Structures are given as structure tokens and as C-alpha cells.
Amino acid sequence: MIYADNAATTKMSKAAIDVMCTLMNSCWGNPSSLYTHGQKAKEVLEKAREEVASVIGAGAREIIFTSGGSEADNQAILSAAAIGKRKGKLHIVSTAFEHHAVLHTLEKFKKEGFEVTLVDVHEDGLVRPEEVEKAIREDTCLVSVMYANNEIGTIQPIRQIGEICRRAKVLFHVDAVQAVGHIPVNVEDDNIDMLSASAHKFHGPKGVGFLYMKKGIPVKNLIEGGAQERGRRAGTENVPGIAAMAEALKEAVRDLDKNAALISAKRDRLIAGLKEIPHSAVNGDEEHRLPGNVNFCFEGIEGESLLLLLDDKGICASSGSACTSGSLDPSHVLLAIGRVHDVAHGSLRLSINEEITDEEVEYVIKSVKEVVEYLRGFSPIWRDLVNGKKEFIL
Ligand SMILES: *Cc1c(COP(=O)(O)O)cnc(C)c1O
DSSP, X not given: OEEOBTTTOOOOOHHHHHHHHHHHHHOOSOTTOOSHHHHHHHHHHHHHHXXXXXXXXXXXXXXXXXXXXXXXXXXXXXXXXXXXXXXXXXXXXXXXXXXXXXXXXXHHHHHTTOEEEEEOBOTTSOBOHHHHHHHOOTTEEEEEOOSBOTTTOBBOOHHHHHHHHHHHTOEEEEEOTTTTTXXXXXXXXXXXXXXXXXXXXXXXXXXXXXXXXXXXOOOOOSSOSSOHHHHTSOSOOOHHHHHHHHHHHHHHHHTHHHHHHHHHHHHHHHHHHHHTSSSEEEOSOSSSBOTTEEEEEETTSOHHHHHHHXXXXXXXXXXXXXXXXXXXXXXXXXXXTTOOHHHHHTEEEEEOOTTOOHHHHHHHHHHHHHHHHHHHHTOHHHHHHHTTSSOOOO
């Protein structure tokens, strides 16, 4: 099997599995208990907090452990909205290609009287800082822009947007789920106030993540109950999962630059190979792009059929995001960068890691070429395009 869907989830690293298994066996106490067995778990928890914090340039007390990226996104927006409400600032700025954990949360706050401005994502999959600046108003309480897009992999000018937010004194939240562990992220350098991350996107376990909340920002609870996480997130902590996340993150950043260079080279070969397919196009800027992301549109085919046939060839890929598959609407990300419906339906995302070999890269290129040609062979849309009844867009 060739796994090329790391943006959906990653395989746990061996070191993370080892940490998790060891702790499940030996350190299963409740960190809130006062006896030694509980306090040992507490120590493990606090060590993980320090490690995670240090990777993103934060202080340990600024880290709240959550059940993952979605929860962190929800809590960040909830907290900012609560501050906004108190100050009578009911306007939020975000973008049209955010993850649904952000977009659906913003929809919820619209129903509570908030106004949301979604700034344009250009054809290259990049947000323009000056357009964010223009969208900020007197009553803006939050700007939320993702670090890197989960579908097309484009890396946003976060530092510049952060500077603008600092100047305007508006809170800045960044969904960095696709960035942390893959590219350098530093909350100080990048002027970030709130940041979401998720372990299963960097070879840690599923169901674990964290929210960075800059010191001094009042945090609103999403989950009420006990006083865990210094009263900011109730529920007995998933100590083995959290420690495994810290282990995976340390591992991911240890050789970050070297790995990123290695993966980027394979990504570029995939892009060059797939570009040879007629009437195809890369989605998103090729330069400001996650090392492992390849995203294409092929005219005249359905992404779902492409995925099923690639699966037959042992290749795991994605079309749009896992959350959208099963629905008939094309990806909101591809629509946001201006792809028309027909073209957006024929999309393919390959998200690779360093494990893919050069031979496998060539096999993937060959397989996609074969499958696209095969599908076009009996596609009515393709026939219309070839016969001139419809015009090619790509
Ligand atoms: C995966 C993902 C999420 C959701 O994270 P979970 O841990 O699966 O809840 C949020 N934002 C982005 C950009 C993602 O890629």
C-alpha cells in the first residue's frame, strides 16, 4: 500500500506508540489524585506540556490540552467571541477556505448576532495581508486565518497578518493543524495569540491536540466540569495520548528542515509528472506550499471514481477533504480559489511523507495517468469537451 493521505491522518510513529503503551501499562493514575501514583501521571503531563510549548515558542502555562484540532478551533473562537461580546465588538474576520471546524463555528456565532467577513482567497490559494487589514473594523474582535490549508497545502503569510492584528489590537487565531510538525511555527515570531494543533497530523495519536492561548487572554470553557487544565478544560487528562503527542512532535521537529527538503523534492517530481496529463492544473501556489502536498484538477472526470481506481492499485489518496467526501458538493476550498464546479469535482490530493520511495513516486504518476485516461474514455463530459460541445477550462 502507498499511503498518500497524510493530510487526513498520519500513521503513529514507533516512538509515540512506545511512549503510549508504556504509560498505559505503568502510569494510568489520575493526575488530579494526590498519592504518588497520580502525581507521577501529573509529572508526565506537565513534562509533555513543557515540550509542546517549547516547540512553538510558548510558555507551558499557555498550553491547553484538547481532544484535537476541532476542539481547539472551537474553544479559541468561543473565547474570542466572549471577549467581543463583553466589549460590544461583534465582528469576526476569517477566510472562505478555513477548515469546517472554524467555518461551522463562525456560522454558529452568526446566529448569535456576530457579523463575519470572509476575505478572499486568491487563485493561488493565498490570502493577501492588506485585504485582511481592510476587513478589520472598529468592532472586530477576532481574525482567524489558517497557517496552511489542508486541501491545497498553501502556506499563508501568517507573520504579516499577525503584525496587522497586533497593530489593530485584534486577537489573532491560527488553525495550524497542518503546519505544526511540518514547517517551522513560532507564536512569538508569527505574532499569534491563539493557535490550534492536532497530534494525529504529525504522527501522534488521534483524539489529542492542544490550544495555545497567549498569556493574559481570558479563556472560555467549551467543556464544563472539573478544574483540570487550570479550570480551562474539564475532563480527566488523556495522559498517555498527551505524552505520545509530545514525543511525536519532538521527533517531527528534530529533522524538520532535512525532512522538508526531502519531501519537497518528491512532491515536485509528482507535480511535474502529473502536469504531463493534458487539461490538468495544480491547485494552489507551488512555492508557498507544504512540503508534502500535491493537489490537481483533471478536467472531465470525477474525483471519487479516480480515488476508487487508485485504491485498486494500492494507492490511498483523497479528493477534497475527508469531511466532504460523501456529499455531492465539491470542495469549498477549490470553489474559494475560483475553480468552477465541473473542474472542482475532478480533484485529487496526494499528501506524502518521507517514507514514499522514488519508485513509488513514479508508480503513482503512472497510475494516475492511466486512471485519468481510462475514466475520460467513457466520460460524457469529456466527450462533449473533445467534440467541441463544451469548452475546455484547463
Ligand atoms: C484535521 C484538521 C482539523 C481537525 O483536527 P482534528 O484533530 O481531526 O479534530 C482542523 N483544521 C485543519 C486545518 C485540519 O487539517
